[in-house]
Amino acid sequence: MLIWLKPNVKCFCASDIDSIISAELPDKNLHPQLYETVNQFMIHGPCGCINPKSPCMRENICSKNFPKPYKSETIFDTNGFAVYKRREDEEKFVIKNGVKVDNRFVVPYNAELLLKYNAHINVESCCQSMLIKYLFKYVNKGSDRARLIFQENLNDEILAYLNCRHISPYEAVWRLFQYFIHHREPSVERLPVHLPLEQNVVFTADQSLQSIINQKAFENTMLTSWFALNKNFPNARELTYAQIPTKFLYDVKKKTWKPRKYKASIGRIAYVHPAFGELYYLRMLLNFKKGAISFEDLKTVNGVVHSSYHSACKSLGLLGDDKKWIEALSSAAHIASSAQLRQLFVTIILFCDVANPQNLFDSHWQNMYDDILYKLRKTFAIPDMIVPEHELKNSVLFELELLFNNASTSLKKYHLPMPNAEKMLEIQNRFLREELNYDCEELYKKHALLKSQLNQGQKTCL
Numbered sequence: 001m002l003i004w005l006k007p008n009v010k011c012f013c014a015s016d017i018d019s020i021i022s023a024e025l026p027d028k029n030l031h032p033q034l035y036e037t038v039n040q041f042m043i044h045g046p047c048g049c050i051n052p053k054s055p056c057m058r059e060n061i062c063s064k065n066f067p068k069p070y071k072s073e074t075i076f077d078t079n080g081f082a083v084y085k086r087r088e089d090e091e092k093f094v095i096k097n098g099v100k101v102d103n104r105f106v107v108p109y110n111a112e113l114l115l116k117y118n119a120h121i122n123v124e125s126c127c128q129s130m131l132i133k134y135l136f137k138y139v140n141k142g143s144d145r146a147r148l149i150f151q152e153n154l155n156d157e158i159l160a161y162l163n164c165r166h167i168s169p170y171e172a173v174w175r176l177f178q179y180f181i182h183h184r185e186p187s188v189e190r191l192p193v194h195l196p197l198e199q200n201v202v203f204t205a206d207q208s209l210q211s212i213i214n215q216k217a218f219e220n221t222m223l224t225s226w227f228a229l230n231k232n233f234p235n236a237r238e239l240t241y242a243q244i245p246t247k248f249l250y251d252v253k254k255k256t257w258k259p260r261k262y263k264a265s266i267g268r269i270a271y272v273h274p275a276f277g278e279l280y281y282l283r284m285l286l287n288f289k290k291g292a293i294s295f296e297d298l299k300t301v302n303g304v305v306h307s308s309y310h311s312a313c314k315s316l317g318l319l320g321d322d323k324k325w326i327e328a329l330s331s332a333a334h335i336a337s338s339a340q341l342r343q344l345f346v347t348i349i350l351f352c353d354v355a356n357p358q359n360l361f362d363s364h365w366q367n368m369y370d371d372i373l374y375k376l377r378k379t380f381a382i383p384d385m386i387v388p389e390h391e392l393k394n395s396v397l398f399e400l401e402l403l404f405n406n407a408s409t410s411l412k413k414y415h416l417p418m419p420n421a422e423k424m425l426e427i428q429n430r431f432l433r434e435e436l437n438y439d440c441e442e443l444y445k446k447h448a449l450l451k452s453q454l455n456q457g458q459k460t461c462l
């Protein structure tokens, strides 16, 4: 359960955390009942070298990273995570499974909750910036993958169980009480963007072309109704397309915007990939121009109607110095994962005529290593492992070089730095492995078969 505290009770410093969460054994004489409860519910393991067979052990290391190191006081590490106070005290210990364990094995808890519910309740302070990333980026990570098999024997209970959906007791209770599963405020209005006459049109399979064309409803979209709104409402002209939902409401049936009476909502223009060309520039103008009354008007700058949205952007000074590409990566950084950002970076470099790739890399590489850092920490089982900046940069370059290689090119060609020699060797080894992995016999057979299927013209070419 994730609980957001009100600003006046938020944990800003170590002593705030200490007042809510403890990761130490309580004083046996002062708090005998709490001591008993912690002993009963909040001691991890024991595991590690004391008990290598504990279920938490993976390759001789505790997967939950116990025993934790001693800490004389609660601190925040460089990533903003709280590291709880666990003082070394020979007097304080409990006996678990015949082994003496101390503060290093205490699972963080809240004394009041523990005493009230008399059950295992792990309470921890969460790092806010990580959470925001997790909560709001996770939903954008792409679709989940499912693995499925076809089988004849349907009586395999284990397989049937594995394919079921799992609902934990907490979620079951939450749903039984019919609490809200999800709530978002203020509401966000997604604003479509399209080039003239290129809006999406929905029709049924049996509809005739004439009736589709006659359908009035297709004439207006949110964007074209915005143009109409600007003609009729002078106060709408003060706003950009994205700002319109703060003051106006879209009537889906009538396909018109009208003044809003109740709560405002936030407008967000649909994402457009930079490789889309004119549509991308049209979107850029929408973020800039207020009160446009037509597509034509949108590309009018100082009374001059430009031939393309691109040239209108240019004359407004929105382009140049790779500004648009920096902007494209910055806006994608809000919603995209690091791996997606690396892919986008490579696409931009390959197809978008960037004047200074190095500058683009310098201003964005720090958004591209979340997953790399996560994997490194997981591999070494050190959750707060600090990886020096130059190594992270090197790893980002390594991943980028692999993407460039997939497109038969290299960082070098775009005057970007290469990963260091060690990493390059890894790439070469990988290529070598791939080259050596061919099944020559199989390929020979395939070649013979395909060759026999060539038609006369193809054989002549051969």
Ligand SMILES: [Zn+2]
Pocket (backbone or CB within 6 Å): 044, 045, 046, 047, 048, 054, 056, 057, 062, 063, 064, 065, 066
């Ligand atoms: Zn363990």
